Amino acid sequence: MLDALKVFTTVTVGLMVGVEFSVAFVINRILDALPGDSGQLGRAHGGRMLGAVMPVWYIGSLALSAVWAVAGWHDSGARLVVTAAALLIVSVIMSILLLVPINNRGKTWTPENxxxxWKEQMHRWDRFHYVRVAIIVAAFALLAAALL
Structure with a gap:
């Protein structure tokens, strides 16, 4: 059962990393290159859509990592899992304090309001997001290493 938890947790965090990496390095670059107001409208829609899903994914990933850390406390990779969980805590706190406020504003914007x-605020969100991606990539790498 613990092995299944380890794999499920690693896959869950890995998929989250993939989504957030693609937002940072693919989706937002595409949106920024669109003509007129399309990019801003796309970011607003993405903020609404992912803003509804990602909190559950982040908290769920953290919870799974915490359960793994407790259940596998005596395993050789326990310290790696605890460190990964700590990084996920940092990513959640960073999200709540830095990224969510900008996202909550941006998801309501239209070209009229x-x-x-707005571009400066989106670039600020992007910079915070790059740091968050680096943090969750590190957490994922630690979880993958703990599997070994």
Whole structure:
């Protein structure tokens, strides 16, 4: 049962990393290259869609990692799992304090109501997101290493 938890947790975190990596390095670059207001509208839609899903994914990944850390406390990779869980905690706190406030504003914007500094705010979100991606990539790598 513990082996199934380990694999499920690693796959769950890995898929989350893949989504967040693609947002950072593919989707947002595509949206930024679209003409007119299309990119801003796409970011607003993405903020609404992913803003509804990602909190569950982040908290779920953290919970799975915590269960793995407790259940596998005496395994050789336990310290790696605890460190991964700590990194996931950092990613959740960072999300709540830095990324969610910007996302909550941005997902309501239209070309008619967006602030003058909307691009600056989106670039700030992108910079925070790059750091968050690095953190969750590290957590995923630690979980994968703990499987060995």
């Amino acid at each position: 967006r602030p003058d500094d």
